[in-house]
Amino acid sequence: MTVRLKDETSSEDEDAPLSSSIQRTKRTIEDCDYEDDDLKSKTVNTGIKKEDNDAYDSDEALSKVAKPKKIVKRAKKAVSKKSSSSNAKKSIKRAAPRKTPKVVREVSVEQQNADPEDDSKESTEDVDEFKWWEKENDDESIKWTTLKHNGVIFPPKYDPLPSHIRMYYDGNPVDLPPQAEEVAGFFAALLESDHAQNPTFQKNFFSDFLDVLKESGGARNGIKPKDFKLCDFSKMFDYFQLQKEQRKQLSPQEKKKLKQEKEELEEPYKFCWLDGRKEQVGNFRIEPPGLFRGRGAHPKTGKLKRRVYPEDVVLNLDKEATIPEAPDGHKWGEVRHDNTVQWLAMWRENISNSFKYVRFAANSSLKGMSDFKKFEKARQLKDYIDAVRKDYNKNLKSKVMLERQIAVACYFIDVFALRAGGEKADDEADTVGCCSLRYEHVTLKPPNTVIFDFLGKDSIRFYQEVQVEKQVFKNLTLFKKAPKKPGHQLFDRLDPSILNKHLQNYMPGLTAKVFRTYNASKTMQDQLDLIPNEGTVAEKLLKYNAANRTVAILCNHQRTVTKGHAASVQKAMERIEELEWQKIRLKRTIMQLDEAEVKKNPKYFAEVKDLVKEQEAAIHKRLVEKEREKYTKKFARENEKRKFDKEEELPESVLQEWMEKAEEMEKEYRQELDTGKVQVKTSDIEKIKSQIEKLDQRIENCSIQLKDKEDNSQVALGTSKINYIDPRLSVVFCKKFGVPLEKVFTKSLRDKFKWAVESADENWRF
DNA sequence: ACGCCGACTTAGTAGTATGGAG
DNA sequence: CTCCATACTACTAAGTCGGCGT
Structure with a gap:
């Protein structure tokens, strides 16, 4: 949470x-x-x-x-391009009938499956890769001439729970029919999330649950749930937790095998063929049923999002394409051949009665093209x-x-x-x-x-x-x-x-959203211009992220503070405090070794006085505590392991022995605190000085990281990077500043923005 | 002239993978 | 090498906008 x-x-x-x-x-x-x-x-x-x-x-x-x-007319550059393309669109729409009643399913899906299996891994490389950004594109309304794909994956059928796992009503187990049990399970799974506490969510869920229960003939042991408050889903929740736990416990090999099986099953759906070229499909999995998780105060949150069947799905592919086989005995709702759209399949969803689409992946040429156009339009502004x-x-x-x-x-x-x-x-x-x-x-x-x-x-x-x-x-x-x-x-x-x-x-095509793109990218350009080309890669990266953050703040891109955030900030601060303390300790050592040093450079030693006794005591306590904890954990872990291997466990005395070490440390610190004298470990003053320097560096680094962490805690940088900042800005920045691109773009972003990576030279400006 | 809806982009989060500190 | 926090990906909700039908 x-x-x-x-x-x-x-x-x-x-x-x-x-x-x-x-x-x-x-x-x-x-x-x-x-x-x-x-x-x-x-x-x-x-x-x-x-x-x-x-x-x-x-x-x-x-x-x-x-x-x-x-309204003031200006810049009548509204070129005729639009009209020609819209004409084209109309004629195409006529040519491609909207309703193509259940086309006879032809066989051989293998025909299409054949080649992706072997060359899928490396196929995105070299040879005759399609560089659309180097081509002219005239017609915007026709998205493809041929489109072939293997359809979509449906979520697995519902697998009923073991009969001893039940929901309880007013203390009694309820024997639910599977359809209703599934819905109850959806809620049970969310029991520890915020949703389960949300009254609207509860109400919507419960009303839909009762509907399903009624439809499916009611509880088989006659119990009729009427009041949400008397429902207890905790046994189901516990069971799900247990399952999760068991999955985690699987051996690496078993996990690998499961993953591979899944991979193999999904392989045919991952790619499609657009104008003969192989392209990735984005969301080829049909959304599984569940409870609608509307955001904010959504009146429909918690309602049942029903299962989608092939009969609900409309496929879109070219006329010659082999129509993928619908799963066991089912039929596709419709097969369409509409080349003015870029979706491969769609279905109507039951929450707000709108469409969901299966579309190309972000790295596809079609998505890339519209992305490119979006940024060019913004630049035009x-x-x-x-x-x-x-x-x-x-x-x-x-x-x-x-x-x-x-x-x-x-x-x-x-x-x-x-x-x-x-x-x-x-x-x-x-x-x-x-x-x-x-x-x-x-x-x-x-x-x-x-x-x-x-x-x-x-x-x-x-x-x-x-x-x-x-x-x-x-x-x-x-x-x-x-x-x-x-x-x-x-x-x-x-x-x-x-x-x-x-x-x-x-300006033709100018709309409100273009301003967001324009101002975001413009801001990024301006911010990047301010960065001096000096320092380490890490430092430059930090500045890049700061620029990114400016944009994210402009666009109000937020994220929830993660649950561990406060604790992790606390920890980082303590870490810094400890480093400071170590440094002061070293300086004290020098003072003890040679008083003349202080006279030579009193400023250097000034901070020694900054550490007050209470503070020091607190640090000591923390360190000793940590030490003890370390040993306790180590002891427990070791024994756990031995138990598993059927070996003899460590005796308590070993732990005692370790604890004495912590004890000793505590004693040493106490003495140090009392006398103000540090136990001298080396008398090489130069060596100590270099240690201090290293500490200073670490403190500096930690402080920067901490600041970054705090500044970023509520700001989501990703959204602006993905949608608003012209990727060419980042490419140019990396080229000019000698920062490896992968520090700035993840693999998937590099794929998505391939057009930018390959087309932007060092002098490119937004 | 206008409201609705289809198709697309933009959005935060849940869950999983990863990599660096101890 | 393990563990934990962070990074990244997958998922799907929630916007924008143009065009169509009335």
């Missing part, structure tokens, strides 16, 4: 009861308000056209000369960003409400890297982005401080206290003016589609 330091659920106690209740019941309140409030017609969705009779328009600043859609900024600064004073809102929204997105923020439904977690910000998410503190406090994507809290332009502050005051109150939209005229349409006027 983990603890998030920045409490994003923003505990009830610090919120006024009013605002928190509004937060939770947002929709209802909104709906009611608008019912009888004359705000309704104006603020809700229909925004744009209602402009002229809006209460806000009568505000001093805004005349009624509203010209809704007249360089040429337009001045115009965009100039414009939104100007429009902060526009006479048209919509334009002002657009201006402020653009400012937020550009400066604070907010997401677009689309509307969400009642049955999703209440999270917001720029356009969906509400009254209560923005607090204004004159003269120009703004406090953002809201839950963004994944219910990650966005909290920032910032200074904004005077005019932005003025506008926000206006946007929050009565009769607006908590629950109401801050930008009542705006939604992402309006905003994005506005942005496209500056």
